[in-house]
Amino acid sequence: MKGEDERLAATATTNAAGVRETAGLPNFAEVVDRHKAMVFSILWHYLRDRTAAEEVAQDVFLELHRSWDAMKSAEHIVFWLRRVTSHRAIDCARRKRLHLETSLEATAEPTALERVHDSFLSSYLERMVASLPEKQRIVIVLRYQEGLELEQIADVLGIKISTVKTQIFRGLELLRAKTAQRLGRTVE
Amino acid sequence: MTPFEEQLKQAMARREPAEDFARRVLERADREGGQQAESGGRRVGGKRVWFSALSGWFHSPRVLRFSAAAALLAVSGGVVFQQHEQSERGEAAKEKLLTAVRIAGVKLRQVHRHVLEVETPEVEQ
Amino acid sequence: MRWRTTAMVAAVVMAAPLWALDDIHTLPSLDKLAQRAKESVDVTLDASMLQLASGFLSADDPDEMRVKKLVAKLKGIYVRSLEFDREGEYGASDVEGVRALVRAPGWTRIVGVKSLKGENSEVYVKKEGSQVGGIVVIDTEPKELTIVAIDGPIDPEELSELGGHLGIPKLGRGKTKAEKGSSKGDQ
Numbered sequence: 001m002k003g004e005d006e007r008l009a010a011t012a013t014t015n016a017a018g019v020r021e022t023a024g025l026p027n028f029a030e031v032v033d034r035h036k037a038m039v040f041s042i043l044w045h046y047l048r049d050r051t052a053a054e055e056v057a058q059d060v061f062l063e064l065h066r067s068w069d070a071m072k073s074a075e076h077i078v079f080w081l082r083r084v085t086s087h088r089a090i091d092c093a094r095r096k097r098l099h100l101e102t103s104l105e106a107t108a109e110p111t112a113l114e115r116v117h118d119s120f121l122s123s124y125l126e127r128m129v130a131s132l133p134e135k136q137r138i139v140i141v142l143r144y145q146e147g148l149e150l151e152q153i154a155d156v157l158g159i160k161i162s163t164v165k166t167q168i169f170r171g172l173e174l175l176r177a178k179t180a181q182r183l184g185r186t187v188e
Numbered sequence: 189m190t191p192f193e194e195q196l197k198q199a200m201a202r203r204e205p206a207e208d209f210a211r212r213v214l215e216r217a218d219r220e221g222g223q224q225a226e227s228g229g230r231r232v233g234g235k236r237v238w239f240s241a242l243s244g245w246f247h248s249p250r251v252l253r254f255s256a257a258a259a260l261l262a263v264s265g266g267v268v269f270q271q272h273e274q275s276e277r278g279e280a281a282k283e284k285l286l287t288a289v290r291i292a293g294v295k296l297r298q299v300h301r302h303v304l305e306v307e308t309p310e311v312e313q
Numbered sequence: 314m315r316w317r318t319t320a321m322v323a324a325v326v327m328a329a330p331l332w333a334l335d336d337i338h339t340l341p342s343l344d345k346l347a348q349r350a351k352e353s354v355d356v357t358l359d360a361s362m363l364q365l366a367s368g369f370l371s372a373d374d375p376d377e378m379r380v381k382k383l384v385a386k387l388k389g390i391y392v393r394s395l396e397f398d399r400e401g402e403y404g405a406s407d408v409e410g411v412r413a414l415v416r417a418p419g420w421t422r423i424v425g426v427k428s429l430k431g432e433n434s435e436v437y438v439k440k441e442g443s444q445v446g447g448i449v450v451i452d453t454e455p456k457e458l459t460i461v462a463i464d465g466p467i468d469p470e471e472l473s474e475l476g477g478h479l480g481i482p483k484l485g486r487g488k489t490k491a492e493k494g495s496s497k498g499d500q
Contacts, residue, residue: 028217032210040205048279049272054205058213065217125199144193145200176192281358281366288356288392289380292461293472295450299424299434 028068031077032061038078038146039085045141046089048130056088082146082156086138093134128175136171139164343393343410346403346458350395358390383472387465393458400455408451411460415449431455441466 026034039060043053063084064077071077129140142153150168154161189197347353358366363384370377384390397403415422415437424436432454439447445468450461 029210029214032213036209036213037202037204040209041200041202044203045200049275051271051275054209057205057209058216061213062216062220065220122195122199125196129196129200140196141200144197145202147197172193172196175196179192278365278369281362282369284356285358285363285366285370285384285390286377286380287354288358288390288461289383289472291354291356291392291394291459292390292448292450292463295434295452295459295461296436296472298432298452299426299436299450 024073025071025077026074028065031064035078035081036061039081041145042082042085042141043089043092045126045129045145046137047093048127052092056092057085060085060088079156082142082148083158086142086156090134090138125175125179128178129171132171132174135163136167136174139167140171140175143168343395343407343460346395346407347393349397349402351398352396354392354394356390356392360388363387363390383467387463387467389462389464391460391462391464393460395458397456397458402456403458408453408458408460411449411451419446420449 040053040057043056047053129137132140139153142148142156150161150164153164367381367384370381419439420437421440422435422437426434435451437449438445444466446466448463448467452459
């Protein structure tokens with residue numbers, strides 16, 4: 001790894017904004033364009049507040065801009081973005097004391113409607129995810145929005161794989177139970 | 189993956205931020221890059237010389253603005269929270285509206301179908 | 314003379330509408346039914362809530378824009394939909410409160426349909442000149458009761474245009490009994 005860092009440093013130049021551009025790394029503007037949906041969506045699904053999600057997403061990319069020197073590869077950038085975004089989402093929710101972790105009965109609209117159109121179930125599930133406890137919420141978002149494996153989620157959040165497994169299991173159980181209760185049918 | 193997990197994956201599909209999001213990020217990044225230059229700090233081998241960095245930091249427009257920003261923080265925090273609450277209420281109201289329109293549309297459809305199909309229609313003008 | 318004045322005032326007060334369409338969401342009989350229902354949908358959106366909701370409809374979503382256009386001038390939308398585990402959980406008297414609301418002047422029943430399966434549907438409209446100033450749909454099924462009340466100028470055609478969108482089935486013209494009979498004869 002050290003050898004690779006030296007090789008990358010040797011090929012670096014500094015652009016007009018004072019950000020080092022390393023051969024093999026995309027430029028900052030490309031990174032923003034390519035990954036803005038990922039960053040925004042993690043925040044949206046966690047916070048359920050579009051304004052807050054966009055604000056924090058901007059802060060994440062500016063942090064990346066300040067930390068550009070430390071970026072080693074395109075994959076490293078993605079990992080870094082997921083990690084920082086996840087932590088910022090948790091921090092933002094705590095700071096604002098968002099009462100998302102309320103009783104699911106309080107957040108859910110009774111849904112005889114799901115029988116009319118299955119797509120309504122998607123928005124219902126989105127809202128239910130946003131009302132999960134903090135740890136379950138972030139692992140569910142990383143698993144089902146980003147499609148990450150358990151080991152990857154553990155790396156991003158800096159927690160044990162066993163913890164990831166437990167939180168996903170509990171999160172899914174809670175979502176299944178509440179969905180089944182509302183729909184009045186068994187959910188596989 | 190179970191069918192429920194597939195449904196959950198569908199629900200968790202990525203969304204795009206506002207159209208001008210990238211432009212705003214790049215503008216702010218450019219401004220920050222300019223502010224770094226103004227601060228007087230020098231990069232030497234990737235590290236700032238600590239005394240010139242410190243001097244630059246004290247004279248940084250950012251530091252001067254920080255004091256004013258801190259005073260506004262308490263007020264703006266309340267405003268942001270109110271905006272969040274308004275956003276939550278609005279989204280909930282929107283869901284209810286779509287629910288109501290769907291049910292109304294379905295029921296009117298059913299009535300129309302009944303008029304066409306049932307044994308004893310009584311269609312009045 | 315005083316008793317005459319009092320009687321006249323009382324007569325005027327009693328003649329004035331003592332109800333409004335938004336009373337649907339406060340009918341005690343429906344609240345009692347909701348407690349027995351397996352599932353219930355209760356939507357109450359007055360003018361201010363409609364405005365709030367409308368502001369959050371997405372300009373990028375054509376369906377939501379259709380809804381925005383539909384509700385632009387409405388004063389309220391009220392929906393009570395109740396689903397029961399068993400038949401016989403409610404009766405005609407439970408719905409009488411709603412029917413009383415639409416027996417007021419200005420309301421006309423335009424459709425009353427009964428089916429052999431026990432599904433009955435009634436549609437009432439409030440005429441205001443040449444426009445429709447409100448719609449009430451009362452749909453009763455053995456295990457389900459739905460009441461929809463829309464207060465304000467609405468174009469039923471626009472509501473129909475939502476067919477195929479928002480999960481509302483498109484209106485496919487089903488065969489009438491006469492058509493079914495003639496097709497059998499052709500065989």
